[in-house]
Amino acid sequence: xxxxxxxxSFALLLVGCSEENNTEPVDQLIxxxxxxxxxxxxxxxxxxxxxxxxLASFFPPDGSTAYFQGEGNEFASFTLQTSYIDANYIAQMxxxxxxxxxxxxxxxDLAIELIYKxxxxxxPILPTAQEAASFPVIETILQKPLKAGNSFNGWTIQSxxxxxxxxxxxxxxxxxxxxxxGSMTTTKYFVKxxxxxxxxDTMKTNNKEPFVITSTLQKIE
Numbered sequence: 001x002x003x004x005x006x007x008x009s010f011a012l013l014l015v016g017c018s019e020e021n022n023t024e025p026v027d028q029l030i031x032x033x034x035x036x037x038x039x040x041x042x043x044x045x046x047x048x049x050x051x052x053x054x055l056a057s058f059f060p061p062d063g064s065t066a067y068f069q070g071e072g073n074e075f076a077s078f079t080l081q082t083s084y085i086d087a088n089y090i091a092q093m094x095x096x097x098x099x100x101x102x103x104x105x106x107x108x109d110l111a112i113e114l115i116y117k118x119x120x121x122x123x124p125i126l127p128t129a130q131e132a133a134s135f136p137v138i139e140t141i142l143q144k145p146l147k148a149g150n151s152f153n154g155w156t157i158q159s160x161x162x163x164x165x166x167x168x169x170x171x172x173x174x175x176x177x178x179x180x181x182g183s184m185t186t187t188k189y190f191v192k193x194x195x196x197x198x199x200x201d202t203m204k205t206n207n208k209e210p211f212v213i214t215s216t217l218q219k220i221e
Contacts, residue, residue, distance in 0.1 A: 051109040051144070052087065058112065058142060058175075059090050059105075059195045066195075066220045070096075072213035080196075089132045093124070100124075104132055111143040111152075142190065146175060154179045164189050166197055166216045194220065 060066050062084040070076020078096040085091055085104070094101045102124050104116035115135035116127065127135075143152040150157045155177050162174040174197070175190040187200040197217040202210050 052107050055107050055112050055142065055144075056087070056090070057192045058190050059092075060220055064220050067218045068215040069218050070213070070215045072201075072211070076213050076215045078215065082195075083126060085126055085132060086129045089127075089129050091126050093120070095122075102126075104135065105141065106132065106135070106137075112141040113137045114139040114141055142175070142177075154181070162189070164191075164198060167218055171197060 060080070060082045062082060064082050066080040066082070068076075068078050068080065070078070075096040075098055078094050081093040081095075083091045083093075088107050090105045090107065092103045092105070094103065099119050100122055102116065102118055102120040103114060104127060106113045106115045115132060115137055117138055140153045140155070143150070143155075146157065146160055148157055148159050156179070158176045158178055160173065160175050162176040164171045164174045164176075171189075171191045171194075173191070177188045177190070179186050183204040185202045187198075187202070188196060189198040191197050194217070199215045201213040203212075205211050
């Protein structure tokens with residue numbers, strides 16, 4: 001009887017060893033499954049560069065000259081020469097035939113700021129980026145969020161999907177800004193990769209029809 005118990009115990013031991021040798025570890029049988037791809041967070045510096053690049057796209061190319069045709073005033077026609085001082089500072093010379101005005105803009109991650117505006121000769125020396133960094137803000141030209149209803153310094157974004165015709169060109173996804181001061185309402189239109197394409201100054205008068213001065217982009221060279 002004791003012999004039978006011994007034989008039975010030995011048999012069970014052999015079966016247990018066999019099952020242990022044929023069993024794979026649990027972690028080898030269950031693959032790793034992710035519910036979703038891991039989120040890749042953008043580095044703050046790269047995010048800031050992208051935000052500045054978006055605002056910089058509202059200027060014409062470096063070294064270009066834009067030609068505006070005016071109506072309602074003899075000085076409403078002008079040329080606009082654009083020079084990039086660096087990635088954060090852009091200069092433009094506006095020449096309406098009577099005076100040349102140098103404007104310098106600072107691009108931050110939130111806004112385009114006018115920081116310099118002076119009458120100059122036809123070939124002024126542009127400030128360096130180090131010099132421009134100390135200039136105070138004169139006016140905010142465009143500010144995020146670029147959404148209809150956003151207001152800053154008296155300006156209000158009326159639309160970011162407007163359509164505007166200049167000559168034979170139809171621009172879409174135009175940012176339309178307005179500002180009213182007294183009897184005058186100024187409207188500006190901006191397009192990515194081009195910048196300013198039209199300005200309108202509408203003044204209320206004693207007549208039924210308002211007095212309107214416009215400057216409209218004709219070409220960029």
